[in-house]
Amino acid sequence: MHEKKPWLKFYGNVPHELNFPKISMYESVALAVSDFYDRVAYDFMGTKVTYLEFKKQIDQCANALAALGLKKGERVTISMPTSPPGIICFYAVNKLGAIASMIHPLSTESEIEFYCKISKSRFALTMDMWLNTFAPAAKRAGVEKLLICKMQDYLPAHLAKLYWLKAGRKNPKIPTNDPMIVDWKKWVMKTEHPQALRADVNAEDLAVILYSGGTTGTPKGIMLSNYNFVTEGLMCANWVGMNPEYSDVLAMLPIFHGFGLGVCVNTALSNGGKCILVPMFEADLAAKMIKKRPNFMIGVPTLYEALTKSKKFNKSDLSCLFACFSGADTLPRVVKERFEAIVERQGGKGVKLLEGYGLTEAVTAIMAMPMGEYREGSIGIPFSSMLAKVVKKGTTEEAPVGEEGELCLHGPAVMLGYLDQPEETAEVLQKHSDGKIWLHTGDVVSMDNDGFFYFKLREKRMIKSSGMNVYPAQVEGQLYKHEAVDECCVIGIPDVEQVERVKAFVVLKKEFTSKAGPDMAKELITHCRKDLIKWSCPREVEFINEIPKTKVGKIAFTELQKREIERLRAEGKYTGEKAG
Secondary structure, eight states: OTTTOGGGGGOTTSOSSOOOOOOOHHHHHHHHHHHHTTSEEEEETTEEEEHHHHHHHHHHHHHHHHHHTOOTTOEEEEOOOSSHHHHHHHHHHHHTTOEEEEOOTTOOHHHHHHHHHHHTEEEEEEEGGGHHHHHHHHHHTTOSEEEEEOGGGGSOHHHHHHHHHHTGGGSOOOOSSOTTEEEIIIIIISSOOOOOOOOOOOTTSEEEEEEOOOSSSOOOEEEEEHHHHHHHHHHHHHHHTOBTTBOOEEEOSOTTSHIIIIIIIIIHHHTTOOEEEOSSOOHHHHHHHGGGOOSEEEEOHHHHHHHHHOHHHHHSOOTTOOEEEEOSSOOOHHHHHHHHHHHHHTTOTTOOEEEEEEOGGGSSEEEEOOTTOOOTTEEEEEOTTOEEEEEOTTSSOBOOTTOOEEEEEESTTSOOEETTOHHHHHHHEEEOTTSOEEEEEEEEEEEOTTSOEEEEEEGGGOEEETTEEEOHHHHHHHHTTSTTEEEEEEEEEEETTTEEEEEEEEEEOGGGGGGTTHHHHHHHHHHHHTTSOGGGSOSEEEEOSOOOBOTTSOBOHHHHHHHHHHHHHHTTOOOSOOOO
16 A cells, blocks of 8 residues: 555545545535534625524525525536625535536626536526626526626625725616516525425535636536535645634635635535635735635635735735645746745744645645645645556556656546536546546646656646757746746747747836846846756747736636737748647
8 A cells, every 4th residue: 555655654644545424515514514603604805604604594595596496406507706695505506406507707698608508507696797798698598597696795884885886886787577587685595485405415426517727629517526525625624634723714716616616615614614705816805814814825826926916915914824725837936935935924934835736627636745845846745535646648557756647646536527528528537457447637747756746737738849848837937036027928839940939928027127128038048048958948038018817817828829829820930730
């Protein structure tokens, strides 16, 4: 067993093989209520609700949904920011044995129609500000009932008034004569309905649909079970030693994403923690929420980078912090060091920003750096009960220690498959010679002798330049060391001689913007050549005002690739090779 899991010695007192209960997410929260009924379950901009009150809200919503006719196995689209109605509805849907399809609240009309259609949603929930976009798309997709809530209904009185004056009064009014539209506050949460019983569900049946990210291509629906989420929550809690003294999470990530829903929300609420809900990520707003004394911060690199630049965060009392984790993208060392220095200076003694790894096909985080451990460039070791290995590209054969290959995962967090896409599911969920089903992630990694994994980024992002592998994260890390660089993104663009040519897009810090030009580009290339081999260094640097981001704040490198290919086509220089 030790040979199969070389990382076992790093777990300490944490049980490596956990006995997971076969229960629903609703039952998991209900169990937390029995132990922590008078503790705060969520704090939304100052509105605090105890676990007992939270369960009553969930049950009230479930009663209303059942009265509308929602049945076990049916689908509900939830298109909400990280806010009380979104999580109340999520657990209410789960209580009835229905399936929650989680989508971005800023989705376009065509995207809304697409998501509602492929999920076959009967009902949907969104906010009044998006009514005019959502309603026509939902009607075309066959949605029967559209629940509409208002932000101000869950804000403290003074903030509700301020919100109404600034934005709320401009939002569309909820129609009273449209049989499709249901007023969340009046009919769902305030009207008495017959009590709905908890559905008898198989914990391993489909419970949640999340969608693959990215900026190009058609998103895939990722099917996840109650068991996936319950085990994820327990593994995360065990990993950080979550207990009644250290259990409060700053939930800055969106609930349409596995990272926000699985770690920030479900892990906290399944383990008696306080979920500090932040409806949108804005650095100063997040810094303001630090006053609520969270013990854990979980985010993506761009989020931590923004916090380091926030004057409010730089002045905050950070002694409450116990652990901070970054995932979803490579964490530049300079961002890690800046963040840790601020936390140390502001009272967070010994707190480190630890890197982890996850993907929606396994809910989200499934490995991280152990508490108190640090290895340069490592994403850590697998959580308890998750297995990971490196296989040679295009095979199921395990690669030798230290050799790069594709990361494969096995364990209770691995998805059921892709929604209505059996061929795509079969490509990534494969039975190996050990008889286990392994998830082929498509991510290139290596593993050292102690079982620590090192992420080289997704294979589709790896650049092939003159026959050599170039990893953009490595080049970006070098660029970030230069005093003038604020943000950067490195891509491969088609090239006749090199197949792909390394190009860097750079946002300069304000005090250096006047120096944008050929001399600064040459300086940055020279800077890269100090520590990187020649073929990894940018051949070209372009200065831009802003790096494009995906909806979850990850750098949208594919958007930059698309721009470059369009430019080359316009200039008649496109080689036909696919970049990235």
